[in-house]
Amino acid sequence: MGGTFDPIHHGHLVAASEVAQSFDLDEVIFVPTGVPWQKAAVSPGEHRYLMTVIATASNPRFTVSRVDIERQGPTYTIDTLRDVHAERPDAELFFITGADAIAQILTWKDVSELWELAHFVAVSRPGHDLSISGLPEGDVSLLEVPALAISSTDCRARVERGDPVWYLVPDGVVQYISKHHLYRSVA
Numbered sequence: 001m002g003g004t005f006d007p008i009h010h011g012h013l014v015a016a017s018e019v020a021q022s023f024d025l026d027e028v029i030f031v032p033t034g035v036p037w038q039k040a041a042v043s044p045g046e047h048r049y050l051m052t053v054i055a056t057a058s059n060p061r062f063t064v065s066r067v068d069i070e071r072q073g074p075t076y077t078i079d080t081l082r083d084v085h086a087e088r089p090d091a092e093l094f095f096i097t098g099a100d101a102i103a104q105i106l107t108w109k110d111v112s113e114l115w116e117l118a119h120f121v122a123v124s125r126p127g128h129d130l131s132i133s134g135l136p137e138g139d140v141s142l143l144e145v146p147a148l149a150i151s152s153t154d155c156r157a158r159v160e161r162g163d164p165v166w167y168l169v170p171d172g173v174v175q176y177i178s179k180h181h182l183y184r185s186v187a
């Protein structure tokens with residue numbers, strides 16, 4: 001599952017867990033983006049990586065990869081999938097996205113080659129239509145998951161305002177955000 005994870009929240013974790021169960025996956029690799037070229041300024045990759053490690057540490061099937069944060073330049077999923085394939089040449093790869101991301105996928109780099117590298121699974125997300133018009137149906141699956149109306153944008157805004165993010169993100173991530181004074185314009 002690729003994402004900016006700024007910060008990782010329970011919407012991400014539920015989506016990953018539901019896809020793992022539905023598709024009988026051995027492992028879900030969370031891949032924090034390095035430089036997400038379709039997003040404005042994001043927190044340093046190392047913070048996003050460490051929050052993702054903290055959030056996933058208790059699940060033996062969840063792991064975190066550094067391939068995107070260690071690659072120079074903008075992050076493209078075509079490179080993510082090639083790197084993960086190189087590390088696990090025998091694995092069948094699935095790429096987990098949300099309904100908002102799948103709607104944008106035709107704008108991604110080398111989109112026509114993505115389908116050869118992985119099967120794409122798009123999960124439902126409150127406020128976004130789950131549809132696949134224009135995408136190769138056999139290469140993309142749609143999955144309804146329990147609706148959690150959580151976004152990283154809202155979590156960041158809550159921290160900035162001094163509102164709690166307990167229960168929106170894992171406890172360890174709340175503590176990490178506080179310890180490193182993330183998302184506050186005045187530290």
Ligand SMILES: Nc1ncnc2c1ncn2[C@@H]1O[C@H](COP(=O)(O)OP(=O)(O)OP(=O)(O)O)[C@@H](O)[C@H]1O
Nearest residue numbers: 003004005011097098099101125148150151152153
């Ligand atoms: N609540 C959610 N339910 C289902 N999928 C989600 C949810 N939040 C994020 N996703 C999906 O997880 C992936 C990574 O999301 P990302 O890290 O960009 O989080 P985000 O909450 O969308 O962040 P931001 O608000 O900063 O844009 C994307 O494919 C996104 O669609």
Ligand SMILES: O=C(O)c1ccc[n+]([C@@H]2O[C@H](COP(=O)([O-])O)[C@@H](O)[C@H]2O)c1
Nearest residue numbers: 002003004033036075076077078108109
């Ligand atoms: O390959 C691309 O061009 C591309 C463009 C936008 C997003 N992505 C990937 O989509 C995933 C979700 O991205 P985001 O920015 O919504 O967190 C993440 O793995 C990104 O690297 C990929």
